[in-house]
Amino acid sequence: MLQKLQTDVFVFSGMKTYTQLKEASLLLLDENNQIKPYAKFEQDILKINTTYNQNYLQAEHQHAIAAAQSAAQYNEYMQDAESYNLQIRTAGDDKVRASHAELNGITLPANDPFWNTHYTPFDWRCRCIIIQVLKNKYPVTDNGIAN
Numbered sequence: 043m044l045q046k047l048q049t050d051v052f053v054f055s056g057m058k059t060y061t062q063l064k065e066a067s068l069l070l071l072d073e074n075n076q077i078k079p080y081a082k083f084e085q086d087i088l089k090i091n092t093t094y095n096q097n098y099l100q101a102e103h104q105h106a107i108a109a110a111q112s113a114a115q116y117n118e119y120m121q122d123a124e125s126y127n128l129q130i131r132t133a134g135d136d137k138v139r140a141s142h143a144e145l146n147g148i149t150l151p152a153n154d155p156f157w158n159t160h161y162t163p164f165d166w167r168c169r170c171i172i173i174q175v176l177k178n179k180y181p182v183t184d185n186g187i188a189n
Contacts, residue, residue: 058102062094101166108163112172116161119174123152126174127182130160133169142170149180156185 069086072078078086119128129149132138138146142164150156152174162170 058094058098062090065090105163105166105168108168112162115172116157119152119172122174125177126152127177127180128152128157128172129175129180130162131171131173138169139165141165142168145170148183149175150183 066087069083069090070077072082119126127149128151129147130145132142132146134146145160145164148156148160157172162168162172164170
């Protein structure tokens with residue numbers, strides 16, 4: 043879990059930096075393909091600064107907290123692994139990403155290797171949850187479907 047958290051933050055930060063630099067490079071030229079004066083370039087850069095250094099920072103913060111909470115939750119769930127399986131549930135609305143909707147309802151034992159690579163949060167601002175379900179109430183998902 044810790045490795046996933048560290049990797050996700052690293053990837054997000056790297057992609058954010060790359061995207062911000064790419065967008066900034068597009069702001070170097072004016073509508074006539076001439077280099078903009080520094081003052082105009084600075085104004086344009088400050089407009090995108092909010093997106094990359096406030097909005098995205100908020101997403102990074104939320105993701106780090108959600109990942110830490112999920113890691114703690116997983117450790118708690120492992121205490122009851124004999125009695126419960128784990129199940130993925132989405133928010134169930136029209137904002138659920140297709141890649142997350144495909145995982146909805148997957149039910150597997152807590153110690154299944156699937157959970158090593160498929161634990162919430164799946165992506166930035168993910169609202170999916172993993173819950174404990176009674177072993178005799180929900181059928182276990184076929185491994186071919188889950189992986």
